[in-house]
Amino acid sequence: METIPKVDCQKIGYLQKPHGIKGEVVLQFEPEYEESLDEMPTLFLEIDGLLVPFFIQDEGLRFRSGESALVLFDWIDSEEQARKICGCSVYILKDDLILDNNELGLHMLVGYTLYDSEKGKIGPVVQVDDYAGNLILTVTYNKQEVLVPFSEDFLTRFDEDKKEMELQCPEGIFDL
Missing domain, CATH: 2.40.30.60 (RimM)
Incomplete structure (x- = not known):
């Protein structure tokens, strides 16, 4: 089966x-x-x-x-x-799935590899949550889950074919 x-x-x-x-x-x-x-x-x-x-x-x-x-x-x-x-x-x-063509569905970001404009490759996006309009990406970085705020204002590169995106992440977020 x-x-x-x-x-x-x-x-x-x-x-x-x-x-x-x-x-x-x-x-x-x-x-x-x-x-x-x-x-x-x-x-x-x-x-x-x-x-x-x-x-x-x-x-x-x-x-x-x-x-x-x-x-x-x-x-x-x-x-x-x-x-x-x-x-x-x-x-x-x-x-x-039926999605609004003007809007990228949140689920579509799961599986993308996140890059930081300063640190380079961070890791895979494993979950996306919407907290009252605030998008939070759960990313695996150095074998730990890190919560990264997502905003189109922080987006510096998005490659749908390679399933990669680069953000200008808040300073110190990966140092915790």
């Missing part, structure tokens, strides 16, 4: 809890993936480290807000079955 590699997918959220007694679950997701989620008949749940496809029933997706939805999957038809999948991370294929 062939599995879906995680590198081909993007984590969009997680299953929070059951809703009702007919197998519905509450999906908490990042707002930037709402449009992609609306078009997906299949979501991938991380179970025992593997991505397993789960198919959404016809009319089985109801948005509650810009960050949560009620989902009813095929073959999940009781509260007990729904409870078993709660807590699972939810993924969709990167190829199926």
Whole structure:
């Protein structure tokens, strides 16, 4: 049996809890993936480290807000079955992402190599978080994770083909 590699997918959220007694679950997701989620008949749940496809029933997706939805999957038809999948991370294929063409999706920066205009190569971007509009890159540097603030004002080079970017990072950020 062939599995879906995680590198081909993007984590969009997680299953929070059951809703009702007919197998519905509450999906908490990042707002930037709402449009992609609306078009997906299949979501991938991380179970025992593997991505397993789960198919959404016809009319089985109801948005509650810009960050949560009620989902009813095929073959999940009781509260007990729904409870078993709660807590699972939810993924969709990167190829199926629908993004605003004017905006670089945050997930796209994961896997890029970060360079500092002073220090040179820093390391790979392993995570990108948005804290109230402040983008923070988690980068592996000297075998440690370093949080680097991201702003287009600091961007000095961006090479999409080589998956590299260079920032003029705040002084001393890598000396901690």
